[in-house]
Amino acid sequence: MTAPKISLRGVTKSFGAKKVLTGIDLDIAQGESMVVIGGSGSGKSVLLKCILGLMHPDSGSIRIDGQEVVDLNDRGRARVMKKFGMLFQGGALFDSLRVWENVAFGPIQSDGMEPDKAREVAIAKLGAVGLGPEIGDLFPSELSGGMQKRVALARAIAREPEIIFFDEPTTGLDPIMADVINELIVKSVSDLGATAISITHDMASARKIGHRIGMLFDGKLIWQGPVGEIDRSGNAHVEQFIHGRADGPIKMQVRKL
């Protein structure tokens, strides 16, 4: 059996007294698209940031291609980061740079590509997400939310990463644009043969982009399985979440007026 591309064992993370992750075990195979669902504040973003190395877990092991990455030094971290691409929830485009410079940022700054060549790569990647070359000379603030998401996706795939992370890729978009983004994600991941890990609470998006879904609740992955099995999970928490019911085992912390 081949080793998983990403492997987590007993990952915990707390902020003061608040325990956000209480022991995450997760394996993601090469080329697999894993979607982690869960309510707001369930620790999805923290999980993603721990894998990316943007946060340090309190305990546990995170392996990428079999290599432990939790306590890497700067050089080792930079090497691992080259395998990653990330689509941030708000796009996180650099607003002082033009669109093409955003997309070409990784190739120029990290891979040392010449700007002229990187511009060609950026225009090609913009084309891959359905944007024309004329968009390249605009600034991010001149684009709509959907276009910013596409540019962010182009930036995430510009260095042809082995692993792509998607943080709430459809949040804030209308249903049609959300579906366009979902299709672009599926196509990009499949074209690159990349491994993907996404976090979302949008079930339509989860069903479309995921091969496997896991649900995060109370700091633990309480259920995981193939996307086709989520409707017969037999887990009351999952049932409540995917049907968006207020009544069920998940209680929202809402103060009465």
Place this chain on the structure above:
Amino acid sequence: MSVPLITILGRMTLALLATIGAVTTFSVQAVRQAVQPPYYRRQILRQMLEIGYYSLPVVGLTAIFTGMVLALQSYTGFARFSAESAIPNVVVVSLTRELGPVLAGLMVAGRVGAAMAAEIGTMRVTEQIDALSTLSTDPFKYLVAPRLLAGIVTLPLLVLVADIIGVLGGYVVSVYKLEFNDAAYLRNTLDFLQFQDVLSGLVKAAVFGFLITLMGCYHGYTSKGGAQGVGAATTNAVVSASILILTFNYFITEAFFAR
């Protein structure tokens, strides 16, 4: 129930020590990244332009009016005991040793320190700094180091220009309003000025440049929350840089001139 005074003092001391520790750690990491290659030359030049060139009007205006007022005030004071001839000396020494670097530092802290904290703070809360990391770019090297280097190099140049403009302000008032002889004024200025006066001012400027950019970067980098967090970072950057400028000004003066 009221909290005992000793508890409040204890908390404040711990908070102060924690802040000093955090700023020191940040400074060490920033300096380490600033001296190690690769250098983002385009970023350094952009910051030099931002800190130096775009601050010229405000620093120039501050300097010229300071020089003019200094000449006027010195005249009204010195005329009482017929010491008007000391005006060129007072103007040039005050400007090069103290007023040039301190006023330029305070003006740049208000203009550049605030803008840096706001820009980096916005990048923090919109995840742009995390995005840099995911693109294998060290945020310290890309954002902080170029600003520090630009601050250390550019502020002395800015202060040198401010010194010249300030002396010019004093000259204009002395010659055209107080009817000094122009050649004598310039000769007095140059004769009395010592290299150490200018050097101490430039050393102060380099230190102030470091402090302003460090505070702008630190408060921006560590800002939390949304717009409110960025606003607080901006205020803290200006206030802390201003206090540090005035504090370090004393110690540098003591190092240069105390007997």
